[in-house]
Amino acid sequence: MCGASKTGRQGEIGMGLFGKLFEKKICSICGGDIGLLGNRKLADGNLCKKCAQKLSPWFDERRESTVAQIDEQLRDRERNLEELRGFSSSRGVGDGGRLMIDEAGGRFVVLEDADDDLLAVNPDLVSLAQVERVELEVEHISHEEKRMIDGKKQSYEPPRFLHYFDFWEVITTSHPWAKRIRFRLNGPSLPLHAEGIARRQPHLDAYHEVKAHIELPPAGLLADLGLNAPVELDCRTRQELDECDRCCEMHALIQSLLDASRADHKN
Numbered sequence: 001m002c003g004a005s006k007t008g009r010q011g012e013i014g015m016g017l018f019g020k021l022f023e024k025k026i027c028s029i030c031g032g033d034i035g036l037l038g039n040r041k042l043a044d045g046n047l048c049k050k051c052a053q054k055l056s057p058w059f060d061e062r063r064e065s066t067v068a069q070i071d072e073q074l075r076d077r078e079r080n081l082e083e084l085r086g087f088s089s090s091r092g093v094g095d096g097g098r099l100m101i102d103e104a105g106g107r108f109v110v111l112e113d114a115d116d117d118l119l120a121v122n123p124d125l126v127s128l129a130q131v132e133r134v135e136l137e138v139e140h141i142s143h144e145e146k147r148m149i150d151g152k153k154q155s156y157e158p159p160r161f162l163h164y165f166d167f168w169e170v171i172t173t174s175h176p177w178a179k180r181i182r183f184r185l186n187g188p189s190l191p192l193h194a195e196g197i198a199r200r201q202p203h204l205d206a207y208h209e210v211k212a213h214i215e216l217p218p219a220g221l222l223a224d225l226g227l228n229a230p231v232e233l234d235c236r237t238r239q240e241l242d243e244c245d246r247c248c249e250m251h252a253l254i255q256s257l258l259d260a261s262r263a264d265h266k267n
């Protein structure tokens, strides 16, 4: 008797120390058990992995959301999936991600990866009337290309740089779950070989700045490089510029499609 009670006591102490860590958690939505490391915290509850996967692909406010809000979203997501079965896109734009717009229906969806399966991802159907802003974000990295002379890395004359660009479309909406939709217009990062343009901090106008330097270098830069006239663009750089320009055109097209149809649907 005495021994049994002792064991029980030790057990309680053990629970006190480790109980919190290993305490079984229950999903506040489906009531299922949540395994170790499987918990997705909510403001006032817990969410299992399986339920979390059903949230909007554009939703990033899970931690601040209540059980009631998540419950509402998941019911809404089921309706979204049903509506998607009848969705027919009249225009599609984007190589990396893809925006698909149903012009007659005045709504669109965006896939983060153009190859994703529409019904598997269940992207939110957003009405054009919910669009607030359409912006282009440019990400840019660059490094100097060097050559080996006498076993040492040395600059070319004039110096050569390799830039890489990514063009991101950012659509801000008043949709309750898909408030910020951000997807890449280009597929793989786009290279741009150029002479004489030093490394720059990434910023939004990086592409237009680099492009201006290539197509019409400032007089000061020409002198610095010991040149009298701009360098003839070789066909590789020309093609690279065309690829980047195509992304700027896709952005302009998206802007005009969303604006035009939005105007139609407000009338």
Ligand SMILES: [Zn+2]
Pocket: 027, 028, 029, 030, 031, 032, 047, 048, 049, 050, 051, 052
């Ligand atoms: Zn669950």
